[in-house]
Amino acid sequence: MQERNERLFYKLLIDNVEELLPIVYTPTVGEACQKYGSIFRRPQGLYISLKEKGRILEVLKNWPEKNIQVIVVTDGERILGLGDLGCQGMGIPVGKLSLYTALGGVRPSVCLPITIDVGTNNKKLLDDEFYIGLRQNRATGEEYAELLEEFMSAVKQNYGEKILVQFEDFANHNAFELLAKYRTTHLVFNDDIQGTASVVLAGLIAALKVVGGTLADHTFLFLGAGEAGTGIAELIALEISKKTDAPIEETRKKVWLVDSKGLVVSSRKESLQHFKQPWAHEHEPVKELIDAVQAIKPTVLIGTSGVGRTFTKEVVEAMASFNEKPIILALSNPTSQSECTAEEAYTWSKGRAIFCSGSPFDPVEYDGKILVPGQANNAYIFPGFGLGLIMSGTVRVHDDLLLAASEALAAQVTEEYYAKGLIYPPFSNIRKISANIAANVAAKSYELGLASRLPRPKDLVKHAESCMYTPVYRSYR
Ligand SMILES: O=C([O-])CC(=O)C(=O)O
Numbered sequence: 056m057q058e059r060n061e062r063l064f065y066k067l068l069i070d071n072v073e074e075l076l077p078i079v080y081t082p083t084v085g086e087a088c089q090k091y092g093s094i095f096r097r098p099q100g101l102y103i104s105l106k107e108k109g110r111i112l113e114v115l116k117n118w119p120e121k122n123i124q125v126i127v128v129t130d131g132e133r134i135l136g137l138g139d140l141g142c143q144g145m146g147i148p149v150g151k152l153s154l155y156t157a158l159g160g161v162r163p164s165v166c167l168p169i170t171i172d173v174g175t176n177n178k179k180l181l182d183d184e185f186y187i188g189l190r191q192n193r194a195t196g197e198e199y200a201e202l203l204e205e206f207m208s209a210v211k212q213n214y215g216e217k218i219l220v221q222f223e224d225f226a227n228h229n230a231f232e233l234l235a236k237y238r239t240t241h242l243v244f245n246d247d248i249q250g251t252a253s254v255v256l257a258g259l260i261a262a263l264k265v266v267g268g269t270l271a272d273h274t275f276l277f278l279g280a281g282e283a284g285t286g287i288a289e290l291i292a293l294e295i296s297k298k299t300d301a302p303i304e305e306t307r308k309k310v311w312l313v314d315s316k317g318l319v320v321s322s323r324k325e326s327l328q329h330f331k332q333p334w335a336h337e338h339e340p341v342k343e344l345i346d347a348v349q350a351i352k353p354t355v356l357i358g359t360s361g362v363g364r365t366f367t368k369e370v371v372e373a374m375a376s377f378n379e380k381p382i383i384l385a386l387s388n389p390t391s392q393s394e395c396t397a398e399e400a401y402t403w404s405k406g407r408a409i410f411c412s413g414s415p416f417d418p419v420e421y422d423g424k425i426l427v428p429g430q431a432n433n434a435y436i437f438p439g440f441g442l443g444l445i446m447s448g449t450v451r452v453h454d455d456l457l458l459a460a461s462e463a464l465a466a467q468v469t470e471e472y473y474a475k476g477l478i479y480p481p482f483s484n485i486r487k488i489s490a491n492i493a494a495n496v497a498a499k500s501y502e503l504g505l506a507s508r509l510p511r512p513k514d515l516v517k518h519a520e521s522c523m524y525t526p527v528y529r530s531y532r
Pocket residue numbers: 081134135136224246247387388413432433
């Protein structure tokens with residue numbers, strides 16, 4: 056339907072967002088990527104492969120729409136928690152941009168999904184007769200960096216300074232490097248690092264109303280020290296630092312990470328990747344998650360490892376033994392990679408956990424009560440965040456814009472939801488939520504002098520709403 060009647064597709068999606076999100080987005084989009092080669096009919100986005108080196112600008116000019124405002128780009132190396140799916144990862148930029156339109160009101164014609172094909176290390180795909188990409192192992196090092204550099208300059212040359220580029224589902228090493236390299240010269244945003252961080256921080260700010268205290272009173276333990284884990288950790292530390300005036304080196308000590316080798320501690324510092332080093336605190340080595348939970352006694356446990364079923368009964372019971380209301384976030388996607396299910400979190404904590412997951416779970420009945428899990432997914436943030444950047448003509452993404460987005464989302468959780476233990480508002484209100492996020496992000500951007508669209512509109516929420524695309528048929532007479 057998206058290809059045949061785009062307006063009807065968006066009308067249906069917007070009017071039935073809670074029901075259809077799991078189809079257009081996680082978990083179904085993950086399965087679609089896995090089977091992309093055999094269900095492929097026509098390209099829904101632009102593929103740029105190693106073979107186009109030296110001609111990327113020309114390739115961009117082939118796309119029929121000239122006025123592009125947002126690109127979501129992947130190289131397919133870490134699609135959700137499913138690993139390297141090569142250029143079959145195209146489902147992700149396509150799905151994310153469908154949400155830009157449906158949830159954030161960004162016009163479909165200004166959205167461009169791109170997949171960069173540098174090969175794949177997925178043996179199964181290389182041997183698959185229906186694989187649609189280059190049949191070679193991934194290009195790395197100089198060759199990779201040069202292709203990305205050509206891509207980033209061609210994008211700016213073709214679409215100008217204010218084109219928003221959202222990096223999506225790159226593997227850790229490239230994700231951190233690309234963000235660090237281009238954040239000062241381009242309008243770029245990494246959804247897995249920054250979008251996920253912003254949505255989780257929003258949930259935690261909202262959760263304080265249910266569990267009490269300030270962020271600084273809590274202790275956070277992560278399983279998974281990659282993009283999402285360290286991104287969330289850094290934004291939490293930044294928010295505590297802003298609220299308490301304590302230096303960020305101090306506030307980081309509230310946050311502990313566990314990776315595949317155990318607790319990240321100072322004795323491991325030499326061998327740690329650079330993005331994990333700020334989190335290597337003084338502590339004796341601990342190998343297993345359960346022992347780390349017992350040793351650190353976190354109030355908040357967050358799963359970002361991309362590996363399913365790692366929050367075991369023992370782990371959840373331990374969380375429930377020293378917390379009246381343990382906060383447990385199982386963020387890995389799709390559903391098969393979730394650290395635990397909603398039912399497990401509620402049963403093992405005797406109904407006391409505040410539970411959210413990255414992919415959706417149905418409500419659970421426990422002890423005669425219906426418990427509704429939240430969906431802590433960056434889909435709450437990136438559509439409104441992007442709209443805010445676009446409508447204000449913002450030229451660079453600053454961390455304060457992410458904090459502004461978190462605060463706006465948390466402010467949308469009202470008493471009625473707290474009473475039910477919810478820390479995210481329902482997706483059925485998402486367009487209103489996105490308008491509020493866009494307005495708060497734009498307000499911060501004007502304040503910081505990053506917005507180029509002048510004069511600043513007085514009522515930014517109204518302005519955001521007036522910018523939003525609504526699918527209606529034109530009247531012909
Ligand atoms: O796509 C999603 O559902 C969230 C996300 O960015 C990821 O898991 O990589």
